[in-house]
Amino acid sequence: MSDEEDDYMSADFLQGVSDQPVGIAKSRAHKRQLQIHSRFEESRETFKPKRPISHAEREKERREEALAKPISQESKGFALMAKMGFKPGMTLGKQREDEIRITEPISVDIKGNRKGLGHEVEEVQERNDRVEAVMQKMKEQAAKHEELIDDYSKRRKMDNNAKQLVKDIRACRKVCEELDHRIGKKIPIVDWFWRSYKVVQEETEAPKGYYRSRETEKEEEYKYSNGLKAPVDPNYDVSMPTEELEDALSKINTYLRDGHFYCVWCGAEYCSPEDMAEHCPGSTRRAHHGDDDHE
Structure with missing residues (x-):
């Protein structure tokens, strides 16, 4: 066997081995390659450079290791306490029935930075203040969003109300002209009652x-x-003020009901005021349609 074949750890040989897929050996040569590859990976992990530990981290590890150890029973302090009846696991002093005492040493919080005393408390307070400010801003944005939605709903409702008023006025004008012509009128009692x-x-x-x-x-x-x-022609449309539309509808509707005994929402002409009062629900759209009326 040549020297090149014996040099199992050479770069060229390991490069070829590292390219081999890991799996079940198909032959004796393949098994040998897998074993070499496994040893090569283990050696790489063994000699893998580690991140250097800083002095502060080393001191922290030593401190935590020392604090985690219990007091040695060979120390003078433990010997004095043992003479007074202390045993490992007991608490110091006389314990009342309703009193709960700690059985482990109080943890020591050692300051490991150059910040002033109480700076951590100030940082926590500042963080809480920032969180509270963000929450307050979110509440204000939510309230503003709800206000915009409410304003949009009101505008939408007003637009629908105006559209319905214009529709009722046009229907009343059309019916008024037809009924006035039927009784021989040449001109309307009010100029705009006819188109x-x-x-x-x-x-x-x-x-x-x-x-x-x-x-x-x-x-x-x-x-x-x-x-x-x-x-x-006034040409009533939704751009006119709602109060003006409501006033115009009230006037022409009153004329139709009193002069012709006609209800635009019933779509019927009654024989007399008594007949209208008995069969017509009322003189407004709400009286006829209830919740369908747009305020």
Whole structure:
């Protein structure tokens, strides 16, 4: 066998062994390679450099080791206490029935840094103050979030209320015009009770020689559905104040109920005030739909 084959710990040989997979040996040569690889790994762990221990860590280990050891029975202090009847595991002094005493030495907390006395307590207090400040900020953010949600809900509710008011006003105007035409009215009792429509009229051309001689001027005019002149249509929509919408609905609804015995929410025209009072739930949407009403 050559010298190269006998040099089992050479770098080239170990490099080849380290590349071999660990597992069950398939042959005698493979078994030998696995054994060499195992020895090589053990030697690497044995000679693995350790992190140097600092002087402070070494002193701490010695201190904890010394404090963990009980008092030697050969010391003079233990001999004096033994003469007074002390035995290992006993407490010092006379013990009352309701008193609990410690049987182990009090642990010693040795200061191992250059910070001033009481600095640890101050650090704990500062840490607690920071935690409390963070918790307070989180509570304020949560309260602000709830306030934003509440404001959004209120705005959403107001928008839905305005939409419903506009819808009821338009329904009342449509019914009012139809019922007034049925009894022969030419114009509404209040201008806006009927809807008016914009009509565009063209005027005659300007005299020749004028710089706008080829253009025509247009004038806007509003009329009711029967062709009679009408004022500008108010065009009720959700952009109007809620109070104004509620006032307009109250006025036209009162006219329909008193003048035509008609309820827009029942969708029915009654024969008399007595018939309406008996069969109509009331003069508001809430009276007809309960919780479905938008305030």
